[in-house]
Amino acid sequence: MIVLGWLVVIGLPPAVIVGALYWPERIARERSVDGILAHTEREDDDSECRTRA
Numbered sequence: 001m002i003v004l005g006w007l008v009v010i011g012l013p014p015a016v017i018v019g020a021l022y023w024p025e026r027i028a029r030e031r032s033v034d035g036i037l038a039h040t041e042r043e044d045d046d047s048e049c050r051t052r053a
Contacts, residue, residue: 029035 030039
């Protein structure tokens, strides 16, 4: 039982670190390259409409 405890104490932290490094976080749509590009294009379209008026 003590050996199992030591395996958990020694093995769990590296397993958590490896899991955190290799588990990718989903990027929100508005923070992706496509989302930022769409946002800037909308801003450009809005600024063109304001300058024409």
